[in-house]
Amino acid sequence: MGLELRVDAVDGGARATTITTHRGTIATPCFMPVGTRGTIRAADSVDLDRLGAPVVLANTYHLMLKPGAEVVAGLGGLHRFMGWDGHILTDSGGYQVFSLDDGAKVALDDDGVTFRSTYDGSTHRLTPESAVAIQEALGADIQMQLDICPALPSPPDVLREAVESTLVWGGRALGARRRFDDQLLFGIVQGGVDTELRAEAAERTVALCGEDPAGQERFDGFGVGGLSVGESRAEMVPAIEATTAHLPLDRPRYVMGLGDPAGMVEAVAHGVDLFDCVLPTRHGRHGTILTSAGRINLKNAQWATADEPLDPTCPCEVCARWSKGYLRHLIAVNEPTGPRLATLHNLAWTLRLVDDMRQAIVEGRFEALRRDVLAVWG
């Protein structure tokens, strides 16, 4: 059935949409928690239900190595494996492969990429076609094409080459796709922070099609890749703008790996719908808490006797039930419940932030919210 996107409201460059898939609906802007190995670290799918997250991301790289895509498929696919019936988006594995690159472990060729497992050193290969097949086996609702994500800064020829290869691989991914009823396939736009290259890459990615130019063999949505990898926000925002300006209005736009409050509010201001990021969960595990007044470090001794919630304005279950002093204690004595509850708060806080953005767009006051967010996080 593919995907339908209804624009519910527009406010400046920002939009609120409802995406309908075979599995259900996704109200945007939407933040997708990262469940790398088939679970959010320190949380489970019951937590996901209670958080109300409509989409979770799982990493193809990790799952193809452990326990293996065929094992996941044998256990009924990712949804049954994780015990979750919400949306699951899988990345292609490419980002993790290229992140490993120390010049020896990863060998890129025109056809694909060969790499060694971080788990046991065994050799594996990903091609645009195998990335599609693996994500089909995993049973993702939304899969991503295999792309090439250069570090930033990179020289112009490296960025250009990444764009060209990613386009070729995008066409091959579309051609390799076999499941249309219950899986969506998103293309990825590269181009670094070069706005002209971004615009060109976006137009050409949108134009890609499989063997049937008139049919369903086009991308169901678009990832904005290669950003949030160390560049400044002043470099990132124009790159996003140059991309989204050339993407169709009836398809979702997803900035991959972005999840900090200021970055998300700026991206939403330029028409982005979807985000994922390990930041809220990783911060939580290390005792860094997201609050309406900014970040706090729960390891700090000043919180030992603090008899108030992590964020007094936060309606999440953690803030409703436990004090900062208690959570600080759990983290100080290395109780795993500490990182867990900090993770749940940070996820709830981030999910509420994007919900607040949606509400503000619907009510025509997004600019005020954007200013408020940037005042704390900018």
Added chain:
Amino acid sequence: MGLELRVDAVDGGARATTITTHRGTIATPCFMPVGTRGTIRAADSVDLDRLGAPVVLANTYHLMLKPGAEVVAGLGGLHRFMGWDGHILTDSGGYQVFSLDDGAKVALDDDGVTFRSTYDGSTHRLTPESAVAIQEALGADIQMQLDICPALPSPPDVLREAVESTLVWGGRALGARRRFDDQLLFGIVQGGVDTELRAEAAERTVALCGEDPAGQERFDGFGVGGLSVGESRAEMVPAIEATTAHLPLDRPRYVMGLGDPAGMVEAVAHGVDLFDCVLPTRHGRHGTILTSAGRINLKNAQWATADEPLDPTCPCEVCARWSKGYLRHLIAVNEPTGPRLATLHNLAWTLRLVDDMRQAIVEGRFEALRRDVLAVWG
């Protein structure tokens, strides 16, 4: 108000009771999960609610050191600290102190015990009176007297001395008690596996009173201490029997530190009501799963593709939602959600086992259940 105990059913030596306290009711036999540092490791008080555990145990030793009893009191006491309104039983700290004993770190005298913190080496002291005061500050619903728990085997004079000191300290604990409305105080019977010494210790513990022999200054319940410390079941069971035979029928009997299925069913057969043990949670964290067919080690590769629940007969949330293969994967890749879900299953499984014992007692078929449990776990 103290404590009321109603005997709901008796079946041979086993009994099902309902204990009513200022906080609510406890149906027995009852297993109390251990929340050492103010939380069950890898679980939280929302989990406790969902498990339906009526009592959780917290460790005075750990809490008095980190974050400190005064900090817990300042944060509203243990219930508010943990975010839980079920019963909390605190031990006296003595068992942990004596477990540390390498002959240098712990100095015992008639008045109390001086020890070094495992956290930072700082020096601390516990007396029968300070143990009461600390547990009052923590806000336990049920506190335990400070006792002396010798290792087994120990020579007769060591066991005798532990009994005599524990009796003196029990009297001092009763005399030191200040809160009667909302805290219960349990005495502890020592005596190793010497049945005569146990019987004597039980009678003398029951007879202890504070300054007012006619009043409320007697123990509200009785711990059977110094067992489940390495002795065989054949040694342990007569020691329990010799103790419970001399305890009043209208007070709870609690075997401290016991929680294996065979040990509990034998103790229940001899009139024990309450248990605590780290075993289900510790096993869970290490991937050892309690099932109706016995223990399984989830790290074993044979479970990698197992598309069935941990225990097909178990109605817990973990068994309802996830496969053995998924949980094995989480543990194999060190996802903290693995130990967490294994912990939740093991606790649910153990809580159901004691519920089953209660039901069997009520229905007059406890002996059949006992045989079934011993056939698997004996």
